Amino acid sequence: MDVQELLHALRAITGPGHVDARDDVREEDTHDEALTGEPSVPLAVVRPSTTEQVSALLALADAERIPVVARGSGTGLSGGARPVAEGIVVCFDQMAKILEIDEQNHVAVAQPGVTLHELDGALRPLGLVYPVHPGEMRSSLGGNVATNAGGMRAVRYGVTRHHVLGLELVLPGGEVLRTGGKLVKSSSGYDLTQLVLGSEGTLALVTEVTVKLVPRFAHHATLLAPFSTLGLVAAAIPPLLASGIAPVILEYLDTGAMGAIVEEAGIELGIPCHVRETTAAYLVVVLESARADRLDEDTESAAELLERHGALDVYVLQPSAGTSLVSARERVFFVAKALGADDIVDTVVPRSEIPALLARAAQLGDQHGAIISGCGHVGDGNVHLSVFQPDARRRHELLEALFRAARDLGGAVSGEHGIGTEKRSYFQELEDPAKISLMRRIKAAFDPNGILGPGRLLDTPLPQAAAASGRSAAGSGPSAAAAGWSVERSSEGR
């Protein structure tokens, strides 16, 4: 099957208006938000409208050994949605319906292209919430499933994995499976839902997601506590959590990150100069409650507890200032990008090891001539660091040493962004080869021909038939280059 035949077959499945051939691929479909990695133009971007179409697409792709990359909103940070030049992208923006909100079971059923913003809008009037809020509410539910997205509220509510109850999946070959359901528990076979969660589009394509909802609380308070060391921030977390006050957000920001986000957002926190001078890190605590009186009590208790555990001071922000600060924190990635960050990491360690990890990060920054600054989910051990070092080789050395330090502290490369294409080399270098090998066998159980997401997560090669076909990226390179962006010669898949 040459490229024209492929396009014809794709259009027969989805209708002609839902297939962009290489020359017509939109610029935004050639990359995600990862700071590294060149854009890559696929043979085609296909926008199915139904599960049946996805099934037909995967049957075709599997038979023809065509690499398939799934795309949600393209807001990922690890290259997970970056096209394979020799393959197709299946974009889910036409499968973006909320299918059901079940108020009896506190469950929502949605297509993968639904954004968190859309889902939140539908749930708000019902007093319910899907509580996983990664920084980017334009992200799609399917993308959140692919990366097991987390976010600031994970300290209270957990991550995507803890809220997805069921999936509709399409396997390579086109088989459609339904896993789980409106069930908060089941012990009836291997948990395929959990296995596909966080598999970054390498095992199956997700065509429907069932999520658990929780009550939406009306009352929120934001506390801001400067500390003279990050070690003191980390030491305040266990007693705060043990107290029974269950914060919805527990973020630390170093002075660099705090300075950048308040400047970008134009927020004036009103912290006196003499406090700022001795501050090394800020802790932001957001509390929530169904009752205003309890929120006030908890706010007071938390403030006292933080002061007792070494906070230089504790500020209870006005509601609007609290909201602004949290919003500004959510935009930290874009602030870092605007300031010219060369890469970001979201490595995770046991929460008590955050100070050790960041001490090591500072050391590595010095050694490699890099600025490293950031913030993170201090209740979860998940740090978000911006790395400023334009030299790719030095940056790679630095990052590998940093991820190695995280691993040696009991951590993992990524807490919530996923490995994608951009962190794959680190993951492959640092993960236990026996586990990688087991993961490859699991992948083969789902995708024997290796068509799904080659080059993401695992360094699986391109499916075998592709190289011999008339579909290689090089063949149509010139037209793509003429369209104004570079054709990536597939660092994936090697």
Place this chain on the structure above:
Amino acid sequence: MDVQELLHALRAITGPGHVDARDDVREEDTHDEALTGEPSVPLAVVRPSTTEQVSALLALADAERIPVVARGSGTGLSGGARPVAEGIVVCFDQMAKILEIDEQNHVAVAQPGVTLHELDGALRPLGLVYPVHPGEMRSSLGGNVATNAGGMRAVRYGVTRHHVLGLELVLPGGEVLRTGGKLVKSSSGYDLTQLVLGSEGTLALVTEVTVKLVPRFAHHATLLAPFSTLGLVAAAIPPLLASGIAPVILEYLDTGAMGAIVEEAGIELGIPCHVRETTAAYLVVVLESARADRLDEDTESAAELLERHGALDVYVLQPSAGTSLVSARERVFFVAKALGADDIVDTVVPRSEIPALLARAAQLGDQHGAIISGCGHVGDGNVHLSVFQPDARRRHELLEALFRAARDLGGAVSGEHGIGTEKRSYFQELEDPAKISLMRRIKAAFDPNGILGPGRLLDTPLPQAAAASGRSAAGSGPSAAAAGWSVERSSEGR
């Protein structure tokens, strides 16, 4: 390798005192607590003390194609720990240490043989709790991992799956892997922890478990609300949960189950006769709080809410009566067993479908001349029914129809007990063959020779070499029979 050679090899690994040959196998090691299924005597029961020994055992078993069944405390209810006559049992009661309680990260690390009771005793003085409490606190942590155990508190805290952060695993062949860690989140490859969780010993043996802990709350209240229909109970659950009051227990009991447990426990609930006469089901609500004043407020709010939603009355029990009632409810299985129940089921449906499921159960009971009575986790859709029908064929027809009804309502065969050997036929009959086939491929990725738990969950055959060896069950049947219990001729594995 004949049986003598096998015993010699096993004793060389664990030391001679840790291997019981067939003739010396303890009666209690020949079964679990499942009401159905005959006891079965294995070739040997081995009690390793270290991960290295488990690794050596699995290397041997894999090379020799010897079936291996894992055993914790033997409190399972689905035959998961029932020996394969042609194989060995690896019993974890010598690997029962709590290795670490990490108060900084709110994490405990323990060997699989630790019982929930032991773990709870160690955590109590620290103000922390591992909140998954299936009815049986003598159950082992490893067994809880195998079945993804749940229990009454799942409505607030979730099930085992939601609290296990990491595992040490031994694969067939002897490879040792560590998954996860003291990490509440990770997006770094397929979640092997979650995949092994609930896999009932068919993918790997677990030699270490890392669990998340939560604060232990000091104050508890128990409310008891009789309702005239189960439909009204079910209808009261969504508003109760949406209110923001987060009950730690939400149980319904039908009048039969309530009568049986209060009689067995000698509890007098003091419910007037005229209320009892119109009661069809009881709702038990347990609330907890770090603060006595909030507990009182929540108790009052919950009582008002239940009255508003159709409770015939609401009784706030004295603390001692509340504790007694919850303990009595935890013993419901043993009460059913003592009363002669022929089987129990723990099927799960979307919680709003409990009344429909139980209406169908009553209908099926009438059709098949069976008494069906029970209780369940009404916040989770998970019912526990005792089935009184001694005729195996009629009972099988009834149960298959019941599980089919559950499936058609969007449910699954087991909510928390697992499939084991005893519910396997139903699971195989009712589950999507495409999913079963995928699960088999996943199993093969872990256990290519099929030595782990043949006949549990999936109807995998006995490993190939076993039939041709000199180790068949029939060969040593007489001595086992002489020891006073029947040798099961392996309905597993066919």
